[in-house]
Amino acid sequence: MDHPDQQEKSYHHGDLRRAILDAAERRLTESGIDAVTIRACARDAGVSPAAPIHHFGSLKGLLSALAARGFEQLVARLDADLATRTGSGPSLLIGAYVAFAVSSPKMFDLMWREDVLDPDGGDLSCARRVALERLQAHVKPTQASGDERIRAIRAWSIAHGLATLLQHGRMQKALGAPGSALSTTQDFATLAYDDGFTSL
Amino acid sequence: MDHPDQQEKSYHHGDLRRAILDAAERRLTESGIDAVTIRACARDAGVSPAAPIHHFGSLKGLLSALAARGFEQLVARLDADLATRTGSGPSLLIGAYVAFAVSSPKMFDLMWREDVLDPDGGDLSCARRVALERLQAHVKPTQASGDERIRAIRAWSIAHGLATLLQHGRMQKALGAPGSALSTTQDFATLAYDDGFTSL
DNA sequence: CCACTATCTAAACATTGTTTAATTTACGCG
DNA sequence: CGCGTAAATTAAACAATGTTTAGATAGTGG
Known part of the structure; x- marks a missing residue:
């Protein structure tokens, strides 16, 4: 009406x-x-x-549009978390990435379930590219030498692996709860690595 | 007949x-x-x-039995790779883990698709526990102090994240192919970290 | 006012997981 | 040997799904 x-x-x-x-x-x-x-x-x-x-x-189209929303939400979350801290660095970025995955588990799941998503092209592909470029921009802040790229791979891998395993609950069951409950971005950042950027 | x-x-x-x-x-x-x-x-x-x-x-039961096979294949692969090298260490273990995921992508996918698997209990739960204990045994070879556990989390995270991202092909698209084609266990091991166990 | 195109409906189709009742087969035991 | 019991399997049905088709409806532009 x-x-x-x-x-x-x-x-x-x-x-x-x-x-x-x-x-x-x-x-x-x-x-x-x-x-x-x-x-x-x-x-x-x-x-x-x-x-x-x-x-x-098709259903794939609907789920793809939904996943595009997810990547937009991820970017918003990264920007919000990075705005609060001055010295950005990859550690905090990893923390924010993991925090998003833990706070929106179903959406994070969908975003990587390529078997139910449309092949590349369209809004999803665009939103995903924006998000990944945002990630890379903070992981390798200056230029990309060979070593830098390896470092970026490691940072992204540890973030994605930590997010996935935490989400499935396997890590708690296998290793026991590591101290207190993990919730804040900083928790995940220190869990990822606490010795700064250069050591990884 | x-x-x-x-x-x-x-x-x-x-x-x-x-x-x-x-x-x-x-x-x-x-x-x-x-x-x-x-x-x-x-x-x-x-x-x-x-x-x-x-x-x-049910279908979940069938897929769970199939995933149990996958975890058995994973431990076979880990044992085989670890037998060839003397100084085991977590680096080589990560390489073997990632190599399995890349060589058996669909099976690796299923093994972590908990939405289509039966809730814990049965052969799958047993096979998975065996595999994860095998992983932990090599990641933290001596005892498990607080710091050791953090180190195990990082090692497992980087292995799982690298495996997942390589499998989805996102890493190549986002970062470009890192040098030559990745295939051997050693390739993935050095990609995970080349500065040995202590640095992570 | 009249085509035209974008939206949307109603009905059908093929495929799936699962259930039910019935049927066939093997084995244990007298 | 024979019989009964339990396991294995089938046939048929049910509900739910994605998708297609043809048609109806409504808003837009000429």
């Missing part, structure tokens, strides 16, 4: 594309990837199953 | 459980996780869809 003046106020619904994406994100964070389904999101939005397909092409 | 005297020569088929698992593994490595399906594996084995369910309980 009422048309809330949102972004691209479309023909019938107003902004069905956004409504479906919102439903998908809600389902993702609350119930996991398997719960975000064409038909369920269509039900949530009160439309027929063919409507989401018209907007996103 | 002929009963090949395999393991538990069962009632009708001889060893249907193994036959289904073999079909599942073939489908996994050749076509990916989505291709290993109750009905497809049943077709491959020439039985009805309810037969795999009887042996594995």
Whole structure:
């Protein structure tokens, strides 16, 4: 009935594309990837199953748009965390990366589930490139000699590995909880490496 | 007709459980996780869809049994690689871990896809524990002080992160191919860290 | 006012996991 | 040997999914 003046106020619904994406994100964070389904999101939005397909092409398209949102959220988080501290450095960046993964586990999962995502191209590819460039910019702040690149690989690897393993809960079960509960960005940063950038 | 005297020569088929698992593994490595399906594996084995369910309980049960195979293959690989070199150390272990992930990408994927695996308990839980204990035994060879545990976390994180990112092909796309093609265990070991155990 | 195109619906199709009841087969035991 | 019991397997059905098709609807531009 009422048309809330949102972004691209479309023909019938107003902004069905956004409504479906919102439903998908809600389902993702609350119930996991398997719960975000064409038909369920269509039900949530009160439309027929063919409507989401018209907007996103396929389930992969919908999930890809959702993952693009995730990369945008990651960039926002990195920027926010890096703004609070002056001396940036890769350690804090790793901490922020891991903190995002732990605070948004389902979304982080989706972002790397390439089997359910559309092959490269489109909004997802763009959002992902932005996020990874942001990461690289802070990991190798000056130029990229051969050694620098190796260092960047190590920093990214340790961040991604720590995020993945923490998320799966395997690390706690295998190694025991390392001291207090891990939550802040600084916790993950020191866990990643506490002896500064040069040692890694 | 002929009963090949395999393991538990069962009632009708001889060893249907193994036959289904073999079909599942073939489908996994050749076509990916989505291709290993109750009905497809049943077709491959020439039985009805309810037969795999009887042996594995559900699709999750089948995939869990398959992942258990994967962890057994991982420990075999770790043992084989560690046997060739005398001074073990964590560097070589990381290399072997990453080499397994790169040489068996689909299987490595499945092993950490907990959303399609049965919750802990059963053969998978056992096989996984064996593998992770093997990893820990080499990462912290003596005792586990607080600092040692942090070091183990870092070693495992860098191994898992490097494996995951290499597998997704994101690292090559983002950072460019780091020199020659990476294939041997030693390549991954030096990529992980070349300054020995103490520096990490 | 009239084409036109973007949205959306309704209905169908093929495929999947799983359940149910029934059937076939092997084994243990008298 | 024979019988009963339990395991293994099948056939048929059910609900749910992604996707396609044809058609209806509504807003836009000429």
